[in-house]
Amino acid sequence: MPACLVQGASRGIGLQFCRHLLRGVPNSTVIATCRNPGGATELQTLQAEFPSTLHIVPLDVLDEGSIQRAASEVQQHHGGGVDLLINCAGILHPSGRGETSLRDVSSQGLSTTFSTNAVGPLLVAKYFSPLLQKGTGAFGQHGSNKRTHAAVMANLSAKVGSTTDNGLGGWYSYRMSKCALNMATKNLSIELGRGKNKVICVSLHPGTVDTDLSRPYHKNVPSDKLLSTERSVQCLMDFVNGLTMQHTGKFFTWEGKEMPF
Amino acid sequence: MPACLVQGASRGIGLQFCRHLLRGVPNSTVIATCRNPGGATELQTLQAEFPSTLHIVPLDVLDEGSIQRAASEVQQHHGGGVDLLINCAGILHPSGRGETSLRDVSSQGLSTTFSTNAVGPLLVAKYFSPLLQKGTGAFGQHGSNKRTHAAVMANLSAKVGSTTDNGLGGWYSYRMSKCALNMATKNLSIELGRGKNKVICVSLHPGTVDTDLSRPYHKNVPSDKLLSTERSVQCLMDFVNGLTMQHTGKFFTWEGKEMPF
Numbered sequence: 001m002p003a004c005l006v007q008g009a010s011r012g013i014g015l016q017f018c019r020h021l022l023r024g025v026p027n028s029t030v031i032a033t034c035r036n037p038g039g040a041t042e043l044q045t046l047q048a049e050f051p052s053t054l055h056i057v058p059l060d061v062l063d064e065g066s067i068q069r070a071a072s073e074v075q076q077h078h079g080g081g082v083d084l085l086i087n088c089a090g091i092l093h094p095s096g097r098g099e100t101s102l103r104d105v106s107s108q109g110l111s112t113t114f115s116t117n118a119v120g121p122l123l124v125a126k127y128f129s130p131l132l133q134k135g136t137g138a139f140g141q142h143g144s145n146k147r148t149h150a151a152v153m154a155n156l157s158a159k160v161g162s163t164t165d166n167g168l169g170g171w172y173s174y175r176m177s178k179c180a181l182n183m184a185t186k187n188l189s190i191e192l193g194r195g196k197n198k199v200i201c202v203s204l205h206p207g208t209v210d211t212d213l214s215r216p217y218h219k220n221v222p223s224d225k226l227l228s229t230e231r232s233v234q235c236l237m238d239f240v241n242g243l244t245m246q247h248t249g250k251f252f253t254w255e256g257k258e259m260p261f
Numbered sequence: 262m263p264a265c266l267v268q269g270a271s272r273g274i275g276l277q278f279c280r281h282l283l284r285g286v287p288n289s290t291v292i293a294t295c296r297n298p299g300g301a302t303e304l305q306t307l308q309a310e311f312p313s314t315l316h317i318v319p320l321d322v323l324d325e326g327s328i329q330r331a332a333s334e335v336q337q338h339h340g341g342g343v344d345l346l347i348n349c350a351g352i353l354h355p356s357g358r359g360e361t362s363l364r365d366v367s368s369q370g371l372s373t374t375f376s377t378n379a380v381g382p383l384l385v386a387k388y389f390s391p392l393l394q395k396g397t398g399a400f401g402q403h404g405s406n407k408r409t410h411a412a413v414m415a416n417l418s419a420k421v422g423s424t425t426d427n428g429l430g431g432w433y434s435y436r437m438s439k440c441a442l443n444m445a446t447k448n449l450s451i452e453l454g455r456g457k458n459k460v461i462c463v464s465l466h467p468g469t470v471d472t473d474l475s476r477p478y479h480k481n482v483p484s485d486k487l488l489s490t491e492r493s494v495q496c497l498m499d500f501v502n503g504l505t506m507q508h509t510g511k512f513f514t515w516e517g518k519e520m521p522f
Contacts, residue, residue, distance in 0.1 A: 064368040101452060102387045107325040110380045111372065118437060119371045126363045163444045163522035169451030176379060176441040176448075183424045183440040190430030191362060261424035261522050 002028045002138035005074070005082050005131075007059060007124050008089025010034035010043050012211035013156065016229035017086055018043070020237055022050045031074055031082070033059035035089075061089050061120025071127035081134025084240070085153045087121035091174075092213050098171030110173045117177035121155050122184045125192075125201075133197040140200055140243035148245050150197040154236070155185050157203035157251060164260040182251055182261055189249030200243050203251040205259060206232045227254070263289045263399035266335065266343050266392075268320060268385050269350025271295035271304050273472035274417065277490035278347055279304070281498055283311045292335055292343070294320035296350075322350050322381025332388035342395025345501070348382035348416045352435075353474050359432030366433050374434035379441040382416050386449050386462075394458040401461055401504035409506050411458040415497070416446050418464035418512060425521040443512055443522055450510030461504050464512040466520060467493045488515070 008014040009032035037056045047054045059070040135151030142148045161178025185203040192199035207227040235254040251259040269275040270293035298317045320331035396412030403409045422439025446464040453460035468488040496515040512520040
């Protein structure tokens, strides 16, 4: 019974990960976290379809106490380990628009974006890593005779979080926060890569996906470059299913291409 | 009359930059900023030695209003442009110790470190870039017949802010904040690399320097690897003096070696 935790599951890519896992992975249990379960209409609809295998747990990435309580709840009610954790919650900027220039940069915008996109996922890793270390290794590939890892943690990053690849500038808050998240992934891969119950940790670029986050920019994206959430999640899960310990600490696109930091 | 601004000048590397520039660069004016000029004893001693060329201006990187006021003060009292801006203020972690493991990671520690090390320097760039664009190009190298840039901005980063180079993990807050600062430098190099009055923007690793920041770790550093502030600043300034527009947006060590992000 693979157990998956999707953090930031109320809409967009996170919601689609829940659908994909519930419909496509036999016997899987999905723990879907979001800030406000009461307002997560689509997630509730999905729960009506999967009443015994989808568990919705409140978790606000901006509130460390709430992350800790969510981990306790999962530990108590769910029992066993978690085989896959996907950190999805993210914002472009509190205004909904990335900064075009220095003029638009503000202390508040930078801090909120950093807290949501980088601090949040790292705190989720802090409180849920003991559950990941109890995973059964249901995702990713193992050596022929032995289990090489206990679980997989995937942090949804973005190509624009690559400093090496940055040729256009702008989007200060988003770029800096996703860049910092990639550093967190690398650090996590080292800390959780020790001992018997290793956790594969990767940063993933989902492509430019048809979600609320990127909506203000869709008119600039050629239609064949704008991915549906279904396509993006299918590709990301195909990639996750092929992961080995060789991939840990690295940054990949939805097409499986390694990105430089 | 080259004008230099050293942000975070009350002690350590920042204080040494002030000494170096005042003593070594003929006719230079140094604007030294720090959070609390009243408590900056060594900076006041230096001012007694250079009463007409060292200006001390209050600036707290955690307070956007204070950065804006400092820029207005420099603009009003100093008049012309700024040829060199060095962002020095930085902390390892509010506790004075980098996180050894996830257990030590906290929302508060991450946020404060990010605000000081990444947001602060970027906001300084926001408010001081108009003065940098009025620089005379006194630092760095120009083409044989024409001025290629107006000024240089150097952000003090750290080798541990390189995700590619990260082999040990730990120090989550410091690594993530310096990594984000490097992204800011890259973004700044693009935005301030346009037009006639370009600003060369670089991230610099000063080495492991004998300062309060690294003091808790000195016993682990072989004595020939621990740099004096004098040695580090001499090497960094030799490097800054050789900068061209080819270097903008990149990350270098005190030895002039380019670091990957």
